[in-house]
Amino acid sequence: MEIDLRLESSLWVGRKRYLAVLTGWHLQWTEVDKKNRQRKTTSVPVSELIGVEDGRVEILPGKSVEDADHDFTVFYVRRSSSGGSYGLLWRFSRTQFSCASRALRDQWTSYLRTALKTHSPSRPHRLLVFINPFGGKKKGRHIYHSLVAPLFELAGISSHVIVTERANQARDHLLKKDLSGFDGVVCVGGDGMFSEVMHGLIGRTQQEAGLSENDPNVKLQPCNLHIGIIPAGSTDCVCFATVGVNDPVTSALHIIIGDSQPLDVCSAHHPTVPVHYSVSLLGYGFYGDVLAESERHRWMGPLRYDFSGAMVYLSSRSYAGVVHYLPADPLLSSPRDNIRCLSGCSVCTKSTERLLPHPTVSESVNSFHCSQYSSDSSEGEWVSVAGRFRCVSFTCMSSSCPRSPLGLSPSAHLADGTGDLILVRESHPLSFLKFLHRHTSTQDQFDLPFVEVHRVKAFRFSLPPGEEEDGCEDMERGATRQRENQDTQCVMDIETKSRTGSQQQLTERGSGAYRERGDWRGKKALFCGPCCSETPSVSVWNCDGEILPFSEIQCRVHGQLVHLYARGIEDKAAIVS
Numbered sequence: 001m002e003i004d005l006r007l008e009s010s011l012w013v014g015r016k017r018y019l020a021v022l023t024g025w026h027l028q029w030t031e032v033d034k035k036n037r038q039r040k041t042t043s044v045p046v047s048e049l050i051g052v053e054d055g056r057v058e059i060l061p062g063k064s065v066e067d068a069d070h071d072f073t074v075f076y077v078r079r080s081s082s083g084g085s086y087g088l089l090w091r092f093s094r095t096q097f098s099c100a101s102r103a104l105r106d107q108w109t110s111y112l113r114t115a116l117k118t119h120s121p122s123r124p125h126r127l128l129v130f131i132n133p134f135g136g137k138k139k140g141r142h143i144y145h146s147l148v149a150p151l152f153e154l155a156g157i158s159s160h161v162i163v164t165e166r167a168n169q170a171r172d173h174l175l176k177k178d179l180s181g182f183d184g185v186v187c188v189g190g191d192g193m194f195s196e197v198m199h200g201l202i203g204r205t206q207q208e209a210g211l212s213e214n215d216p217n218v219k220l221q222p223c224n225l226h227i228g229i230i231p232a233g234s235t236d237c238v239c240f241a242t243v244g245v246n247d248p249v250t251s252a253l254h255i256i257i258g259d260s261q262p263l264d265v266c267s268a269h270h271p272t273v274p275v276h277y278s279v280s281l282l283g284y285g286f287y288g289d290v291l292a293e294s295e296r297h298r299w300m301g302p303l304r305y306d307f308s309g310a311m312v313y314l315s316s317r318s319y320a321g322v323v324h325y326l327p328a329d330p331l332l333s334s335p336r337d338n339i340r341c342l343s344g345c346s347v348c349t350k351s352t353e354r355l356l357p358h359p360t361v362s363e364s365v366n367s368f369h370c371s372q373y374s375s376d377s378s379e380g381e382w383v384s385v386a387g388r389f390r391c392v393s394f395t396c397m398s399s400s401c402p403r404s405p406l407g408l409s410p411s412a413h414l415a416d417g418t419g420d421l422i423l424v425r426e427s428h429p430l431s432f433l434k435f436l437h438r439h440t441s442t443q444d445q446f447d448l449p450f451v452e453v454h455r456v457k458a459f460r461f462s463l464p465p466g467e468e469e470d471g472c473e474d475m476e477r478g479a480t481r482q483r484e485n486q487d488t489q490c491v492m493d494i495e496t497k498s499r500t501g502s503q504q505q506l507t508e509r510g511s512g513a514y515r516e517r518g519d520w521r522g523k524k525a526l527f528c529g530p531c532c533s534e535t536p537s538v539s540v541w542n543c544d545g546e547i548l549p550f551s552e553i554q555c556r557v558h559g560q561l562v563h564l565y566a567r568g569i570e571d572k573a574a575i576v577s
Ligand SMILES: CCCCCCCCCCCCC/C=C/[C@@H](O)[C@H](COP(=O)(O)O)NC(=O)CCCCC
Pocket: 190, 191, 192, 193, 233, 234, 235, 236, 237, 280, 281, 287, 290, 291, 305, 306, 309, 399, 401, 403, 404, 407, 408, 433, 436, 437, 439, 440, 542, 543, 544, 545, 546
């Protein structure tokens, strides 16, 4: 039912008189001068109002209320022109209005609150918040309490806050505890923390739906609870690529107004370990080695990636393998079409219709099920590429981040049910450096003869014939055995340094299992640090910052499996603030 919420009257802001108008969807106020001429208008969509309070209210540095009974204060989103170089920073503004009478003030506040309820129904009221106190520069707690909590309070959001005491606490909580009453889950931390929350929510949703998530052929059930990310990590890629900046206040405001951004998720399967999910990076070779190396330098904070990147680059490794992939429909989009996924993206919108309503024959998983060489006609043909690779990377989205503002694949889409597979063949070290360096600029990193990129729905990576991984139950043993032929020194290193209990961690399900403090520290030799004289013949996978210590993997994109409190990257040119 459409409620007529129109209200129009003269209000004062300071000494100036304004004509204020509330329609269902907008609040606007226009300055009126002494000769009744109308001047500048400010217009705020109701969906971007944060809150309405009686009296003259300030919230920073602390909340103060001067309860003048003719006054009310409106808080709303403002886009900052001084924003990041890529996306737009959001800030909150407040305007204190004075009315001719208390009755008029009450009418305004009541109409505004009704407009908020009616036209912003998807706003969260109760949130479960996980803070990783050790993520990034270890400022998660401070960021939440000083920048985010006051805004949530102003918006009338109640939150249950858990500061984690161990890796995987958030995931385990989401898998096991009562989640009723919560509208969404917020993680304060980096991509690893997001990954934990995502694993917990996806796992819980499948449990409740009676689906086996480890079965690569199962069509997974999308999650009901939204995820909010308050960036406080090292890479903050998921936040950056879905919001356009890594800024806690901007993210808090997207959460408050209940923005919604669907996100594709890739499931990564190996026969002997539980499923892992990725949204930002599944990387074998360079990115796997950088992550493995970086875990030994965690004390450096976010800089560990730069340091390890340099070390691994200098070791100049490449790895043999065979990649099989199932191409996405080239008529819908391509990784080199230069169409960026921005807020309201038409490619993703079209995909929503294709992905959500009913599983069609073309999405039937049967063709995924190890029929990689034969294919059904609606799916297209599986393609295989063999060779030596510096890296094999896969991302479901652009993966833009402060290190790489356009990302691993600048034209990838957040919610189109596909991902981009980037194959970088063995090349001269300087050529590879050129490839890496192009990630930091607007130069096309795919316009190089040793690089290929494919938009795909699924892919598989295997070792070359004759070098397959053992079909053993225990992946750690498998990985070790695999190296025994080539790397005796490294195997000895593992045996002497690995901790008891690590095997249990290696087979544990979900994110963070390989990142428990110290788990990998003693195991650098499993994949050889650059200091090691031997060159390993296999790498590991970097799954959104978590090490997967095996080579052979089978992956599939699940379109729009989770929803974030975000709206994609706003096109700066299209926004008039
Ligand atoms: C000569 C200049 C070389 C610059 C290379 C730049 C390439 C950067 C691409 C970065 C893609 C990042 C994709 C996101 C990965 C994250 O999931 C993962 C975990 O993040 P967090 O939990 O916050 O620690 N981050 C990484 O794996 C870091 C990769 C950095 C590689 C240099």
